[in-house]
Amino acid sequence: MSYRKELRVAELAVQRAALLTQRVFHEKAKGTLSKDDKSPVTIGDFGAQALIIHAIRRSFPTDEIVGEEEASSLRENKALADQIWRLVNSTKLEDEAAEEQVGGPIKSQREMLQAIDEGQSPGGSRGRIWALDPIDGTMGFLRGGQYAVCLALIVDGHIKVGVLACPNLPVDDSTPLSADVANDSGEGRGVLFSAVLGSGATSRSLSRGALEKSQSIHMKDVPNITHAIFCESVEAGHSSHSDQADIAKKLGITRQSVRMDSQAKYGSIARGAGDLYLRLPVRADYEEKIWDHAAGDLIVREAGGHVTDVEGRRLDFSLGRTLKENKGVIAAPKAVHEHVLDAVRSVLDSK
Ligand SMILES: Nc1ncnc2c1ncn2[C@@H]1O[C@H](COP(=O)(O)O)[C@@H](OP(=O)(O)O)[C@H]1O
Ligand SMILES: [Mg+2]
Ligand SMILES: [Mg+2]
Numbered sequence: 001m002s003y004r005k006e007l008r009v010a011e012l013a014v015q016r017a018a019l020l021t022q023r024v025f026h027e028k029a030k031g032t033l034s035k036d037d038k039s040p041v042t043i044g045d046f047g048a049q050a051l052i053i054h055a056i057r058r059s060f061p062t063d064e065i066v067g068e069e070e071a072s073s074l075r076e077n078k079a080l081a082d083q084i085w086r087l088v089n090s091t092k093l094e095d096e097a098a099e100e101q102v103g104g105p106i107k108s109q110r111e112m113l114q115a116i117d118e119g120q121s122p123g124g125s126r127g128r129i130w131a132l133d134p135i136d137g138t139m140g141f142l143r144g145g146q147y148a149v150c151l152a153l154i155v156d157g158h159i160k161v162g163v164l165a166c167p168n169l170p171v172d173d174s175t176p177l178s179a180d181v182a183n184d185s186g187e188g189r190g191v192l193f194s195a196v197l198g199s200g201a202t203s204r205s206l207s208r209g210a211l212e213k214s215q216s217i218h219m220k221d222v223p224n225i226t227h228a229i230f231c232e233s234v235e236a237g238h239s240s241h242s243d244q245a246d247i248a249k250k251l252g253i254t255r256q257s258v259r260m261d262s263q264a265k266y267g268s269i270a271r272g273a274g275d276l277y278l279r280l281p282v283r284a285d286y287e288e289k290i291w292d293h294a295a296g297d298l299i300v301r302e303a304g305g306h307v308t309d310v311e312g313r314r315l316d317f318s319l320g321r322t323l324k325e326n327k328g329v330i331a332a333p334k335a336v337h338e339h340v341l342d343a344v345r346s347v348l349d350s351k
């Protein structure tokens with residue numbers, strides 16, 4: 001199957017949602033709430049989830065959706081719901097045909113809240129399931145750092161399509177990886193990464209209008225691992241900086257890691273701006289969420305990479321809303337992955 005229509009709808013839906021998040025990114029007040037697990041959610045997360053689910057529903061009404069957010073807190077907070085509605089109602093793609101392909105406008109605030117709540121699928125190993133992270137790296141989004149709008153289609157437990165918008169990454173694939181983020185104008189920034197299983201991975205500029213022509217992306221060869229550039233989360237609570245530093249040392253890597261939020265890490269290594277992505281668990285009981293990895297996993301694999309957990313197992317997206325059988329993430333070019341994994345094992349065994 002080519003998944004041509006799925007890819008098109010996903011790219012346009014993510015592009016439109018990214019336009020909404022960019023507007024919020026430049027506002028001081030981002031309407032932040034604290035969820036039950038104490039993590040933040042903003043009007044940008046809610047608005048982007050509404051727009052993307054609306055687009056999926058229009059084209060693929062019987063598909064299931066595993067989305068990170070839900071609307072219960074908004075039903076008790078009219079002011080915030082009004083604010084999100086104003087954003088959603090005024091975010092459109094410039095290209096009329098494209099706007100039509102993502103279902104046109106949402107009709108009412110009620111419909112918007114319903115859309116947000118349609119991301120409650122339990123996931124699983126059967127049928128067509130979209131994994132949606134409307135803003136990945138919300139902490140980065142709030143800090144003025146990297147973030148990503150992420151969407152993937154999983155069919156019978158396997159990822160077929162992955163799309164990532166990274167509004168604050170440089171457009172140019174060859175820009176050296178750095179922890180620097182958006183300059184004030186945002187000029188030269190904004191990338192849309194895509195992949196379809198078996199068809200490779202691409203990047204293009206994240207435009208406002210019709211989608212630009214994309215180019216193929218590939219992971220870089222790493223002839224000498226000691227020169228590898230590795231990236232990791234900014235948040236120390238999301239992955240173990242100290243284990244990651246030990247692994248880098250074991251590999252003979254002397255360069256400082258590049259810390260960035262969100263699946264921008266997967267996109268960055270897929271296009272060869274960086275080489276490795278290490279995500280060592282901090283807490284043994286944390287289950288990674290499928291929406292935090294689905295799009296990035298496929299994009300890296302289609303660009304010539306291998307993605308596993310710390311024990312070398314492929315990430316298993318067929319078990320529900322979380323990666324319950326995996327611990328952590330190790331993403332690297334195929335040729336060096338086993339070598340990196342040996343270093344991971346040796347550091348974890350010595351603890
Ligand atoms: N203890 C933990 N371990 C690993 N990931 C965690 C975590 N707590 C939260 N996260 C996830 O880390 C994601 C951000 O990843 P990163 O650190 O690479 O930027 C968050 O996504 P959201 O920002 O979409 O909530 C959240 O789902
Ligand atoms: Mg979150
Ligand atoms: Mg996330």
Ligand SMILES: [Mg+2]
Binds near residue numbers: 068133138
């Ligand atoms: Mg999120």
